[in-house]
Amino acid sequence: MTRLIVCSWFACAAWATAQDEEPVQKPLPLEAQLFSERDPALFADLLKRAATQKLPKLTVVEARFLFHVDQRDDAAIARLTPELEALEKTFVPEQSQIFSQKEDFAAVVQYAKSLQALEANDTAAFKKHITEAFWLSPQQAAAFAPHIDALRLEQAMKTAKVDLTRPLRPLVGQEAVTPAQLLAMKQAPAIMFHFWSPWSREVELSMPDFVATSQALAKGNIPVVSVLISSDDDVLGDAREMKNQSASQASGAWVLDYEKQSFTSLFRIKELPTMVLVNPAGKVLFNGSPVDTRFWDELSLLAPAIERPDK
Numbered sequence: 001m002t003r004l005i006v007c008s009w010f011a012c013a014a015w016a017t018a019q020d021e022e023p024v025q026k027p028l029p030l031e032a033q034l035f036s037e038r039d040p041a042l043f044a045d046l047l048k049r050a051a052t053q054k055l056p057k058l059t060v061v062e063a064r065f066l067f068h069v070d071q072r073d074d075a076a077i078a079r080l081t082p083e084l085e086a087l088e089k090t091f092v093p094e095q096s097q098i099f100s101q102k103e104d105f106a107a108v109v110q111y112a113k114s115l116q117a118l119e120a121n122d123t124a125a126f127k128k129h130i131t132e133a134f135w136l137s138p139q140q141a142a143a144f145a146p147h148i149d150a151l152r153l154e155q156a157m158k159t160a161k162v163d164l165t166r167p168l169r170p171l172v173g174q175e176a177v178t179p180a181q182l183l184a185m186k187q188a189p190a191i192m193f194h195f196w197s198p199w200s201r202e203v204e205l206s207m208p209d210f211v212a213t214s215q216a217l218a219k220g221n222i223p224v225v226s227v228l229i230s231s232d233d234d235v236l237g238d239a240r241e242m243k244n245q246s247a248s249q250a251s252g253a254w255v256l257d258y259e260k261q262s263f264t265s266l267f268r269i270k271e272l273p274t275m276v277l278v279n280p281a282g283k284v285l286f287n288g289s290p291v292d293t294r295f296w297d298e299l300s301l302l303a304p305a306i307e308r309p310d311k
Helices: 030-036 040-052 057-070 074-079 081-088 102-119 123-136 138-159 179-186 201-219 233-246 293-302
Strands: 003-008 012-016 191-196 224-228 253-256 274-278 284-288
Touching: 030 040, 030 057, 040 057, 057 074, 057 081, 074 102, 081 102, 102 123, 102 138, 123 138, 138 284, 179 191, 191 201, 201 224, 201 233, 224 233, 274 293, 284 293
Parallel strands: 191 224, 224 253
Antiparallel strands: 003 012, 191 274, 274 284
């Protein structure tokens, strides 16, 4: 039996055969194409072919599930809940392309139901279903945990209040200013904090994107503050070098985080780079990755003239 071996919902999926492998040059069977295709238009065409050839419902739904996971489309996974629940009643591991245990499939059902609860802003139901998913399939903890972290961050940011009158510590010998002053100078609808470190590989790779983003925000009169999360001597030297070499064209102020009551702690920064948008009242409007579409959605509401650089 040809079977899809899934290492992790977010990590890897590879086809393997129990017998002889087919030559590489031969076209992949439809099932293999369904589980490997990630172009939305091509995947939609494959689903049409699957309906014509009457592939098993379980195979098609599993392929759709993995596709949505790969696309990080939580809303689409939530919409799969009724179909997953219906299949759970008759699930047989031998008929599955990816799950070797009934508990693993049951965990997927609970996972989808937890995302459905998030869509409905039902925190109690989310906690119930995500806990059950952990219990059924603890090896998939890496898939479940980010949703818990995201919910906790969202809840914390609802009550976070930023003191915009505290002077910012300059990275280089420039005069200290406050976020409130930067907002007032541009009569800006918000200020963006960019958290970074020269020792982060992700920051290094994304620095050209940050430079372009900062320039786009400058055109929209939104001030940018790049916050170095550590002020150790070794980090400071590398930070100044990266700023001068890789980010010399970036717009905005470059500052050090506070040693006490830091921005890093207030905003619960865990990954770099992270962008945080704050309005003039000190309320957090966005906290997350710069590639998150919500970041640009929020910016478009604040300053419709801003254009995303990669478009």
